[in-house]
Amino acid sequence: MSFNLNTVFQFLTPKDKKFFPLFRQSTKNLIQLAEILHEAVNAPLQQREELFNKMTELNEIAEQISHKTYIELNKNFITPFDREDIYSLVNSLDNVSDYIHGASSRMRLYQVDKITKSIRKLTEINLEACQHLDIAIKELENFKNMKKVIESCNRINKLESKSDNVYDKAVSELFENETDAKNIIKYKEVLSALETATDKCKSAASVLESIVVKHS
Numbered sequence: 001m002s003f004n005l006n007t008v009f010q011f012l013t014p015k016d017k018k019f020f021p022l023f024r025q026s027t028k029n030l031i032q033l034a035e036i037l038h039e040a041v042n043a044p045l046q047q048r049e050e051l052f053n054k055m056t057e058l059n060e061i062a063e064q065i066s067h068k069t070y071i072e073l074n075k076n077f078i079t080p081f082d083r084e085d086i087y088s089l090v091n092s093l094d095n096v097s098d099y100i101h102g103a104s105s106r107m108r109l110y111q112v113d114k115i116t117k118s119i120r121k122l123t124e125i126n127l128e129a130c131q132h133l134d135i136a137i138k139e140l141e142n143f144k145n146m147k148k149v150i151e152s153c154n155r156i157n158k159l160e161s162k163s164d165n166v167y168d169k170a171v172s173e174l175f176e177n178e179t180d181a182k183n184i185i186k187y188k189e190v191l192s193a194l195e196t197a198t199d200k201c202k203s204a205a206s207v208l209e210s211i212v213v214k215h216s
Contacts (some may be wrong), residue, residue, distance in 0.1 A: 007072035019080050022069045026093045027134035029065065033058045034127035035098045040104065041115045041123050051067075052104045062097035066090050081211050089211075091202035093133070099197035100126060106193055110186040114162045116168035119187075122163060122194035129159045129201035136208050146212045153205040167191055 033055055040051040069090050073079065077085060103123075106112070136152040139145045170191050178184050 018072045019069065019086065019138070022072065023064055023089070023093075023137045024134070026062065026065045026069075026090070026097075027130065027137050029058055029062050030093065030096055030100070030130040031127070031134055034123070034130045037100055037104055038120075038123040040107075041120050041154050043158050045113055046215065050110070050200050052108050054194070055101050055104045059097055059101035062094060064149050082203060085207060085211050085214075086101045088207045089204060092200055092207055095200040096130065096133075096197055099200055100130075103190055103193035103197065106186075106190045110189065111191060112186055112190055116170065116187070118166055118173075119190060119194065121200070122170075122191065125163045125166070126194060126197050126201070129156050129198055130157050132159075133201060133204055133208075136205070139210060140211065142216050146216055147210070149212050150209060152210050156201050156205040158199045160202040163195050167195040 036055050036058070040048045040055075043051065045201075066127070070216055073083060073086055102177050132152040132155050135151045136156075139148040141154070171188060174187055176188070
């Protein structure tokens, strides 16, 4: 009886490819979150509450996806890449969800009714960053088109720099033009959550870049 090591590994590898479908669910969910937030900041005030409620539901779904991924990680001996990278990727995607949702929670909590151009711009940047995370995860799946993974990661890095610039300018203008201390605090909190969401997208991109290097 011949012994084939590849056959053994194929037997041990999860047949249903559970991890990448979960990663894709996570990034698709992020895109929905970012889309709804961008829609909310461009919608009339009376429509925002319903959109913010949808975001809360999506953030809960994100937590469920992360939980499922951790369960699969504990159940399966063979994983598509290093276990610590899976932990880092899941955690970073979770953080993106938390901060995008956190921005909407701050708008609701602090009753930020007037939406500034900077807030709209940051929601647009986050949406594009989430779209590129989805592209990178999709291209990573077969470990064949690593160039596209890196291209999306590079785009996310540029978007993070753009987000920093928008945030710095917005905060500077806020302190220069706003006289009400409460408004300064409210708007700075929202801007900070949005800028941090882009930072977390960059963190996820860094994990993906690390995975590419290990498999190149």
